[in-house]
Amino acid sequence: MADQLILNVNGQERSVHATAETPLLYVLRNELHCTGPRYGCGMAQCGACAVLVDGAEVRSCITPVSAMSGKKIVTIEGLPALWAQSKGAAVGAGTLHPVQQAWIDEQVPQCGYCQSGMMIAAVELLAANPTPSVAQIKDAYTNKPPSPHLCRCGTYAAIIRAVQRASTVMTSDGRSS
Amino acid sequence: MKIMLPVSSTVPSQEFLPQLTRRGFLKTGGVLMVSLATPRLTSQASQAVPQRRMPIASWLELHDDGSILVRTGRAEIGTGMSGFYPQIVADELGVRPETISLIMGDTDRTPDGGFSAGFLTGAENLRKVAAYTYQALLRLASEKLHLPVDQLTVSDGVVSGDGRKISYAELVRNQQLDLTIPVSGEAARVDPKSWNGLSGLDGLVVLGNPPMRPMSGYKVVGTSYPMPGIPDKVMGRTQWMCDVALPNMLHARVVRPPTLGSTLIAAGTLDKTKFPNAQVVVKKNLVAVVSPNEWEAISASRAVASTTKWTEWAGLPGSDKLTGFLRSYPWKAPSEGKGSIEETAAALSTSVKQVSAIYEQPFIKHAPISPFVALADVRADGSATVWSHSANLQGLRAQIANTLSISFDKVVMRWLDHAGQFGRTTFGGDGAEGDAAILSQMLHRPVRVQWMLQDDFAWSASSPGWVEEIACGLDANNRITAIKSSFYSCQSNDARIVGAILAGMPTSEPKPGYWIATEWPYDRIPHRREEAYGRPNLGSDAPSGVGMRGLIMRTPGQRQQNFPLESLLNEAAAAAGMDPIAFRLAHTSDQRVIELVQATAKAAEWQPRPSPNPMARSEDGKQLHGRGMCLMIRQNGCWVGIAEIVVTPSTGMIQVTQFTIGADVGKIINPRQLERCMLSGVVMGISEALKEEVTFDTGKITSTNWSGYKILTMAEMPEIKTVQISRDDKGYAGGSEPANAVCPAAIAAAFHDATGIHPRRIPLTPAYVSGLLKTVRTAS
Numbered sequence A: 001m002a003d004q005l006i007l008n009v010n011g012q013e014r015s016v017h018a019t020a021e022t023p024l025l026y027v028l029r030n031e032l033h034c035t036g037p038r039y040g041c042g043m044a045q046c047g048a049c050a051v052l053v054d055g056a057e058v059r060s061c062i063t064p065v066s067a068m069s070g071k072k073i074v075t076i077e078g079l080p081a082l083w084a085q086s087k088g089a090a091v092g093a094g095t096l097h098p099v100q101q102a103w104i105d106e107q108v109p110q111c112g113y114c115q116s117g118m119m120i121a122a123v124e125l126l127a128a129n130p131t132p133s134v135a136q137i138k139d140a141y142t143n144k145p146p147s148p149h150l151c152r153c154g155t156y157a158a159i160i161r162a163v164q165r166a167s168t169v170m171t172s173d174g175r176s177s
Numbered sequence B: 001m002k003i004m005l006p007v008s009s010t011v012p013s014q015e016f017l018p019q020l021t022r023r024g025f026l027k028t029g030g031v032l033m034v035s036l037a038t039p040r041l042t043s044q045a046s047q048a049v050p051q052r053r054m055p056i057a058s059w060l061e062l063h064d065d066g067s068i069l070v071r072t073g074r075a076e077i078g079t080g081m082s083g084f085y086p087q088i089v090a091d092e093l094g095v096r097p098e099t100i101s102l103i104m105g106d107t108d109r110t111p112d113g114g115f116s117a118g119f120l121t122g123a124e125n126l127r128k129v130a131a132y133t134y135q136a137l138l139r140l141a142s143e144k145l146h147l148p149v150d151q152l153t154v155s156d157g158v159v160s161g162d163g164r165k166i167s168y169a170e171l172v173r174n175q176q177l178d179l180t181i182p183v184s185g186e187a188a189r190v191d192p193k194s195w196n197g198l199s200g201l202d203g204l205v206v207l208g209n210p211p212m213r214p215m216s217g218y219k220v221v222g223t224s225y226p227m228p229g230i231p232d233k234v235m236g237r238t239q240w241m242c243d244v245a246l247p248n249m250l251h252a253r254v255v256r257p258p259t260l261g262s263t264l265i266a267a268g269t270l271d272k273t274k275f276p277n278a279q280v281v282v283k284k285n286l287v288a289v290v291s292p293n294e295w296e297a298i299s300a301s302r303a304v305a306s307t308t309k310w311t312e313w314a315g316l317p318g319s320d321k322l323t324g325f326l327r328s329y330p331w332k333a334p335s336e337g338k339g340s341i342e343e344t345a346a347a348l349s350t351s352v353k354q355v356s357a358i359y360e361q362p363f364i365k366h367a368p369i370s371p372f373v374a375l376a377d378v379r380a381d382g383s384a385t386v387w388s389h390s391a392n393l394q395g396l397r398a399q400i401a402n403t404l405s406i407s408f409d410k411v412v413m414r415w416l417d418h419a420g421q422f423g424r425t426t427f428g429g430d431g432a433e434g435d436a437a438i439l440s441q442m443l444h445r446p447v448r449v450q451w452m453l454q455d456d457f458a459w460s461a462s463s464p465g466w467v468e469e470i471a472c473g474l475d476a477n478n479r480i481t482a483i484k485s486s487f488y489s490c491q492s493n494d495a496r497i498v499g500a501i502l503a504g505m506p507t508s509e510p511k512p513g514y515w516i517a518t519e520w521p522y523d524r525i526p527h528r529r530e531e532a533y534g535r536p537n538l539g540s541d542a543p544s545g546v547g548m549r550g551l552i553m554r555t556p557g558q559r560q561q562n563f564p565l566e567s568l569l570n571e572a573a574a575a576a577g578m579d580p581i582a583f584r585l586a587h588t589s590d591q592r593v594i595e596l597v598q599a600t601a602k603a604a605e606w607q608p609r610p611s612p613n614p615m616a617r618s619e620d621g622k623q624l625h626g627r628g629m630c631l632m633i634r635q636n637g638c639w640v641g642i643a644e645i646v647v648t649p650s651t652g653m654i655q656v657t658q659f660t661i662g663a664d665v666g667k668i669i670n671p672r673q674l675e676r677c678m679l680s681g682v683v684m685g686i687s688e689a690l691k692e693e694v695t696f697d698t699g700k701i702t703s704t705n706w707s708g709y710k711i712l713t714m715a716e717m718p719e720i721k722t723v724q725i726s727r728d729d730k731g732y733a734g735g736s737e738p739a740n741a742v743c744p745a746a747i748a749a750a751f752h753d754a755t756g757i758h759p760r761r762i763p764l765t766p767a768y769v770s771g772l773l774k775t776v777r778t779a780s
């Protein structure tokens, strides 16, 4: 039967009702109306449902919601706040995470369905490696478990450019502040 | 049996320009509405609907704040139309594109219908709509400024002449103006006489020839205007198809039969202690589980599936026997033939040298990154609203009305963004919409159906496998004198609603057949005979009625038929001992083709020499390098691909290291969006060339997830260079889909260059490549 659980999503404590084994994806989408993560495969094979959990990419389609207690979940809706927080600044109305701005500047999305997961992967990569090479970007999107991030529209070249653009902004921003 | 309309409509020129009528004066606001002279799409297309009853069906509205609303029944499919349409309208009207917002797809809020992929016809329509509006605004301004029209100029929505000026916004202020423009066309409907079971899929066509600006004078077209929906998608603000929820809505999951031919013996039962809110719904062979809670619907459907009993069925040849099956099928007359049989045969029989081959490809999938999802609300009064991401909303509207046996006029389709479909909804069929509508009609509640990944791979239509026999003859000067080709495949027009087939409800009835899709770049080849044969779906006689449904996929038909044609050209060039580019250029006088080939070859730093590479060998453990090219003309555009690859004989692995793609698409609307489409199309094309294959046994598709159906990953993507040529005097061309179709033959040619072996099948998987290399070693 459904339990009451407290989730920390995008910096806010939220109360939800769900059975323990319900995948996080359905709770985020249907209970919390947080629709950035989307269903692509339901078996950790594509990356469309990716979210950050304590800073690491997690596939929400196979992660039981009960495993999330005490952890910080971030979806693309929470990326502006994540960035503002890292700068010690307040989130303004127009604030975007540099990864989001780079995705706009490089016109990455075609249909865009996979791109929430692609941006989550970029944020995780840039936290671990602020200036990744093309080979390192390709490696992160392809060889990191549990599966490659797949884009059927084929936007990989634009993603690489956008990650590099975000990297430039984030590292130069770090130096100047 | 054509899928795309010609570039410009063949409608006779009309001398008149429609006049503005003033419906009234307003105290506040003001608008000019551009509407249709014939009714919007209703089931009684012949019966005129008075204009006043359809105020929302306008093409274009110009408001007194300067904002412009444009409506099109075509939807964004991920290739940038939502940006191109405002660009085109902006240039014809003389306004900035930022002032234009677009409503796409919704059948109750757009006038015309049509294929979403039919960009050229959509662009031509909106260009004329804007041109008519521009003429009307000029006449209005001429009255206000007391100047003849030919002394007026327009910039940024402001009309000026003789030192005076007035804006479009001021022209319409406090008025309600109507402009009625002539159109033709018929409503979409299920039509047993039509080859794909539906007619009216083209939507409406704007008639007449209003004066239009020369493309050389365009200011917005030709610039890299950003795609409007991107910021919302990046910020998580877009409402996607999967996000729509209604009060009282049920989540449904379908429980599909174990094979494509099985019928239901007994539906499984639900353990109500485990799934208290779930319910099993059965209509003939359509089995579904619904619940207000999505996860309960998923878990309960799995439990029900494990106890549901179905008949067995084994009516498919199996994917490993597919091409043998197609070769031995008792083909009768071709469904389409072009060119003279006798002249081609005579030229072949007198040729000095003949080159012939049989090429093949297995079934492949559109494989969107999201499975089908839809929501339907069928109400007690027989009206229905269906939320969908179809690429032919009016066609699907007709399908839903037909399946539910309700009136077309009572069905509203609302379009939302979702994962790219690559042609699988182009004919207005298939998808979760049918399931959702049937279940909602049965349950009297809104029902949202999400196919799971396995459902989608196993039950969506596929792009059928094929075999082509092709031969050419060369004269003493190594010029091709004739080509003969016979293409064999399965029907690729099955837009039936799978939920309706299973539920035993009415749906469209497509006819078997195939078509010739090649467009011919080689005008110096004097004789050719092309034939296309299309048998019914595999398993078309399945008791369930479903079988292995075939549908078009991106660059339909031409993607398939270009591979053998261009591969044969490469084989013939090798047989002639000629460089493959020089060999092709010797067979065409088309200046656009020649210029693009030369520009692309230059970008790729192509060094002329015959294939194979003099270093080509097939020894284990050593990496072999090769390069190859391919070209294609399509829809007034020309495309060239040049691949460089590395083959590792010990593993059979191919890595494409560099791909150079060139495009001449007439007037380039948006160089950046075109570049995006070129880069991403190459990714899909390489994926098809190296990896993609639907596997099936005698009853079902067995490649039902991403580890069974592999697509290209980021690490497998090469460096990609793009070359673009824009022309002001050639109109627009299709600018997205051909990119994928120039990859396979270029890669296959590069494989021959590297190894000396002509591959005659895609995908070039490690297993197939290892087999090819082994055969040669054994033979030598």
Ligand code: FES
Pocket: A038, A039, A040, A041, A042, A043, A044, A045, A046, A047, A048, A049, A050, A059, A060, A061, A062
């Ligand atoms: S939906 Fe979770 S990885 Fe595909």
Ligand code: FES
Pocket: A109, A110, A111, A112, A113, A114, A115, A150, A151, A152, A153, A154, A155, B078, B369, B419, B420
């Ligand atoms: S942008 Fe369409 S799947 Fe990635």
